[in-house]
Each structure stands twice: as C-alpha cells, then as structure tokens.
Amino acid sequence: MQRIKDFIVNSRVWRSFFRHGWPDNPLDRSLVMTSNIFFHLHSVKVSRKSLRATYSFGLGIMSAIIFGVLSVTGILLMFYYTPTVERAYSYIITLQTLVPFGQLLRNLHRWGAHLMVIIVVFHMVRVFYTGAYKPPREFNWVVGVVLLLMTLGASFTGYLLPWDQLAYWAITVGTSVAAYEPTMGSLVKSTLLGGPEVGQEALTRFYALHIMVIPAAIALxxxxxxxxxxxxxxxxxxxxxxxxxxxx
Amino acid sequence: MNNESFSKDTSKTKTYSLVELVKAPTTMTDRGPDNSIFSFPVVAIMELLLTLIVVVLLLMMSLGVNAPLEEIANPNTTTDPAKAPWYFMGLQEMLEHGHPTLMAVLMPTLMVLFVVSIPYIDNTREGSGIWFTSKRGKRITLYTALYILLVMPLYVYLDTTFPAREMLRGKLPDFVLQAVFPAILMGIIVGLPLIFVWRYKPSPREMVITLFTVLFVSAVVFTLAGFLFRGPGFELFWPWDMPGNYSPWNNL
Structure with a gap:
C-alpha cells in the first residue's frame, strides 16, 4: 500500500499536478497556498483575530459563494431560456412545469439573487462600522462600492427576463426613475431600453448585460x-x- | 564581560547599519507576539463550511417558497401598485415626497458620492478593525439609529397624510414647494444629529459614523416603507391589512 502510494505521489504525472507534499508541515502548508490558483488569493498565514466569526461574520466570502451559486444556476437556466418577447414567458412556464427540478432551479436563482443583495449590503455595513476602509484600504472600499452597484445592476437586469407583469412594470418603473435626471437621464434610459419603452430591444440588452457584461465585471x-x-x-x-x- | 556581541572592534563584527530613516510605523514595534496561524487547512475548512451553510439555507428556502410568476407582460394593463424591485423601493418611496430630480437623482447621487468618499474624509488609522471604534462610537451609532427610526417613519407618514405641499399648491411656486421645501426639511433631519455630535468635539471617524448611520437607517426605513407599507394606489397600509388580495411579498 505504502509503496503504491509512494509510486503515485512520486510519479511525474502527480508531480506535474501538485508541486508540494502532504500539507502537514509549514513548508508544504505554505506551498498549498502559493501554488494553487484558488488558494493564492489568501495569505499563507492569517491572524487569529481576523478569523473571529463575530468580527466579519464571513459576509464577504458569503457574497462570493452566492455569486458562485448564481453562476451555476444561471448557466443551467440559460440552457432553457430564449430572450424573445414571444417565447421568454412560455420558456419559464415550461421550465417550471416540465423540466425536472426546473422550478427548484429558478427558485435557487431568484432567492439567491435577493440574498446576494442583502449580504453585500451587510458586508458594506460591517466594513464601515469596523473602520476597515481606513488607510491603506481606501481604494478597496471604492472597489467594494462599485461591486455593490454592480450587484444591484445584475439583479435589476435579471428581473426583466421572466417577462411577466411583475418584471415588465418593475423595469418600467425602475428605468423611468433614470429619466428624471435632467441632462443625461433620457439618454441613459433609451440606451438601456433600446427604445422609448420596455420591449424586445430592452429584453435583448438586459439579457446581454445580465449573462455577460455584469457577471464578467463582477468576477474581475x-x-x-x-x-x-x-x-x-x-x-x-x-x-x-x-x-x-x-x-x- | 567578554562577550563577542559587544566587541569593541565593530568594523569586523557589525552586521547591521543605518540605511535610512522612514517616517512610518515599523513592522513589528509595539505589537504582541505573532498571533497568526497557517491558512491551510483552517481557512479552507471554514470556507467549505460556510459554502455548505449558504447552499443548504438557499435550498431550504427554494424548496419551501416558489419564485413569483404573474401573467405574461402586457404593456396595456398597469399593475396596481406598480413597484420597482425591492432594493429600489427606497428610491420610489422618495419620489412620493418631493421633486423627482431632487429625490431620485440629486439625493441618491449625493449618497453614493458620500459613501465612495468615506475613506478620504476619515483618513485616520484610529480604531481600524474595531467594531464602532470606541464605546463613544457605539453610543453615537445607537442614538443616531434610534433617532432616525423615530423621525423618518414619522416623516413618511405625515408627509403622506397631511401633504402640506399639496395644500399650498398654487399659493407658492411649484419649485419652492416640491424642491426647496423638502430639501430644507431633509437637511434639518440629517443635520440635527451632526450638530448634536459636533458639540462633543468628534473625531472625523465619529462624524462619518453619524452621517453613515443617518443615511443607512434612512435607506432601510424608506425601502421598507415602499416595499412593505405601500399598497394599491401606492397608498400607505399595514402590510398585513392590504386591500384586495394584494400582498407586498408577491413583488419579490
């Protein structure tokens, strides 16, 4: 057994995947973090104080986790959805009634989206009240505010896609607010909607923003x-x- | 004492030299013993646990409650009420209380600008990483939040039920009634706690805490008012006492 394990672990194939030994010593524990693309976002060592649950409540990580859940469920939803005025709604009905776990999939995406907005807001409030925006972290606070706005944008653009009464009038009301801005307002509104009111052009643009532009920006x-x-x-x-x- | 470390002939044994004087806290002075641990595997396990908790919570919610779906979109039939998504209901509620450019454009823009510039207004390092910075910071947060929780719902209620702006219509120019009047009122509501705190010689951090608390709690109040308390005709109702079969929760 031991010899088989040694053979595998020392083989050139294994060594090409993992550039460190079993992480039970300081060197290998450091190498796990630095040689793995996902772990390398973390530091090798971490202060005990920053791990206290009542300090951060894990809200930032939770936002990222929900973003992951939304990406996976979103891609699955894309397999069944077409952004056309004629067919979008009937695709949602089909998804909910005929596709196995389709309703659950849509629920996960919908509630996940709402939860993400809440968690991201809580994360900002936590960072503010713990004074974590102070130097040298000023710029990261600004990035965080942009991420919050992006989250709202992602949720808002997704809201139109089911093409039901709720979606239609929410987007109509929401975009008409933009038009109150005297100089650029109506331009912003018509750019978003691709026309004077919510229609096929708006659905196309919201879809592109929702599945491509905003998620890519959020990931980056x-x-x-x-x-x-x-x-x-x-x-x-x-x-x-x-x-x-x-x-x- | 014949100690090599204290040898007088430093030219050969000295292993250090003064390179430069820097005006900054040094890396390790005034710090306790290094209180850190290896991220692996502790952080990885914590993140895995957090993932499990979040996914299980979402799954339970999704198994229990279905996402709403109404009839197919119809541009000819307006829903009553027609509401924006819940996180924009604060904005829609603001629209009820003054000129759209003031309420839906100027105020939100100022709020976002303030939030973005927080670290540049308060650029001290004092109290970084401590909840509310100090006992005083905690008290300021608590009292400011209580004050806004009292005043803002009252403002929403009174401005809707006794609309002075409507009663005075025609007697004063529209601009004064819809923009100047609400702006001054909002200015007073937001300004009062700032003036109050100012008397106790606050640090920049405490001023920022006051203003942020005012804005955050106000945003929560307006969002809840718009989302939960507005029913058909965008009138104020108790959420559990809506006319017809309208329920604000159907708008999620």
Whole structure:
C-alpha cells in the first residue's frame, strides 16, 4: 500500500499536478497556498483575530459563494431560456412545469439573487462600522462600492427576463426613475431600453448585460477586491490592539 | 564581560547599519507576539463550511417558497401598485415626497458620492478593525439609529397624510414647494444629529459614523416603507391589512 502510494505521489504525472507534499508541515502548508490558483488569493498565514466569526461574520466570502451559486444556476437556466418577447414567458412556464427540478432551479436563482443583495449590503455595513476602509484600504472600499452597484445592476437586469407583469412594470418603473435626471437621464434610459419603452430591444440588452457584461465585471472586480485585501495586509481586524478586541 | 556581541572592534563584527530613516510605523514595534496561524487547512475548512451553510439555507428556502410568476407582460394593463424591485423601493418611496430630480437623482447621487468618499474624509488609522471604534462610537451609532427610526417613519407618514405641499399648491411656486421645501426639511433631519455630535468635539471617524448611520437607517426605513407599507394606489397600509388580495411579498 505504502509503496503504491509512494509510486503515485512520486510519479511525474502527480508531480506535474501538485508541486508540494502532504500539507502537514509549514513548508508544504505554505506551498498549498502559493501554488494553487484558488488558494493564492489568501495569505499563507492569517491572524487569529481576523478569523473571529463575530468580527466579519464571513459576509464577504458569503457574497462570493452566492455569486458562485448564481453562476451555476444561471448557466443551467440559460440552457432553457430564449430572450424573445414571444417565447421568454412560455420558456419559464415550461421550465417550471416540465423540466425536472426546473422550478427548484429558478427558485435557487431568484432567492439567491435577493440574498446576494442583502449580504453585500451587510458586508458594506460591517466594513464601515469596523473602520476597515481606513488607510491603506481606501481604494478597496471604492472597489467594494462599485461591486455593490454592480450587484444591484445584475439583479435589476435579471428581473426583466421572466417577462411577466411583475418584471415588465418593475423595469418600467425602475428605468423611468433614470429619466428624471435632467441632462443625461433620457439618454441613459433609451440606451438601456433600446427604445422609448420596455420591449424586445430592452429584453435583448438586459439579457446581454445580465449573462455577460455584469457577471464578467463582477468576477474581475471581485478578484481585484480579494487580491487587494491581501495586498493591504489582510483583514483590518489584525490592526486592532489585542485588549480592545474584547467587546463590552 | 567578554562577550563577542559587544566587541569593541565593530568594523569586523557589525552586521547591521543605518540605511535610512522612514517616517512610518515599523513592522513589528509595539505589537504582541505573532498571533497568526497557517491558512491551510483552517481557512479552507471554514470556507467549505460556510459554502455548505449558504447552499443548504438557499435550498431550504427554494424548496419551501416558489419564485413569483404573474401573467405574461402586457404593456396595456398597469399593475396596481406598480413597484420597482425591492432594493429600489427606497428610491420610489422618495419620489412620493418631493421633486423627482431632487429625490431620485440629486439625493441618491449625493449618497453614493458620500459613501465612495468615506475613506478620504476619515483618513485616520484610529480604531481600524474595531467594531464602532470606541464605546463613544457605539453610543453615537445607537442614538443616531434610534433617532432616525423615530423621525423618518414619522416623516413618511405625515408627509403622506397631511401633504402640506399639496395644500399650498398654487399659493407658492411649484419649485419652492416640491424642491426647496423638502430639501430644507431633509437637511434639518440629517443635520440635527451632526450638530448634536459636533458639540462633543468628534473625531472625523465619529462624524462619518453619524452621517453613515443617518443615511443607512434612512435607506432601510424608506425601502421598507415602499416595499412593505405601500399598497394599491401606492397608498400607505399595514402590510398585513392590504386591500384586495394584494400582498407586498408577491413583488419579490
């Protein structure tokens, strides 16, 4: 058994996949983090203070997790959906009634989207009240605000896609708010909708924004956001003096 | 003491030299012992656990409640009420209380600009990584939140039921009634806690905490008012006492 294991682990194929040994010692534990594309967003060592659940509540990570769930369910939904005024609604009906787990898939995507907005807002509130935007993290705060706006944009563009009364009038109301801006407002509105009111052009544009433009921007900015957290010295919790971490 | 470290002939044994003086906190001075652990496997396990919790919660919610779906979109029949998605209901609620350019454009723009510039207004390092920074910060947050929770719902209610702006229509120019009047009122509501805190010589952090709390709690109040308390005709109702079969939850 031991010899088989040694043979596999020392084979050239295995060594080409994993460039470190079993992570039970400091060197290999460091190498796990630095030689893996997903782990390398983390630092090799982390302050115990920043791991306290009541400090961060894991809200930032949770946003990323929900974004992952939304990506997977979103891609599955794309297999069944066509963004045309004539067929979009009937595709949703088909999905809910004929496709196995179709209703569950749609529920996951819908509730996940709402949850993501809530969690992202909570994350911003947490970062604000813990003063984690302070130098050297100013720019990352700005990136975070942009990510919040992107999250709202992702949710808003997705809201139109079922093409039911709820979607239609919510987008009509939502985009008419933009038109109140005196200089650029009507331009923004007609650019978003591709016409004077919500119709096929709006559905096409919202679909493109929802499945491509905004998720790509979120993925890119999230990478920047996480990388910046590490470059700015990890979570702000570790800047705090030990004594003051005790809550009254 | 014949210690090599303290040898007088430093030219040969000295292994350090002064390179440069930097005006910055040094890396390790005034810090306790290195209180860190290897990220692997602890962080990986925590993230896996968090993933499981989030996915299980979402699954349970999705098994229990179906996403709403109404009839096919019909541009000729308006729904009553016609509401934006819940996170924009704060904006739609604001529209009820003044000129659209003020309420739906100017105020949100100012809010976003303020939020973006927070780290540049308060650029001290004081209290970074500590919830509410200090006991005083905690008190400021609590009292500001309570004040807004009292004043903003009252404002929404009074402005809807006794619309002074409607009663004075025709007697004063529209611009004064719909833009100047609400702007001054909002200015007073937002300004009061700032003036109050100002008397206690606040740090930039405490000023920012006051303003952020005002804006955040107001946003929550307006969002809830618009989402939960507005029914048919966009009138105010109790969420559990809506006329017809309208339920605000159907708009999710």
């Amino acid at each position: 900015l999230t990478s920047l956001h996480m990388w910046r957290v590490r470059k700015d010295g990890g979570l702000a919790a570790q800047d705090a003096p030990d004594a003051e971490m005790v809550e009254e």
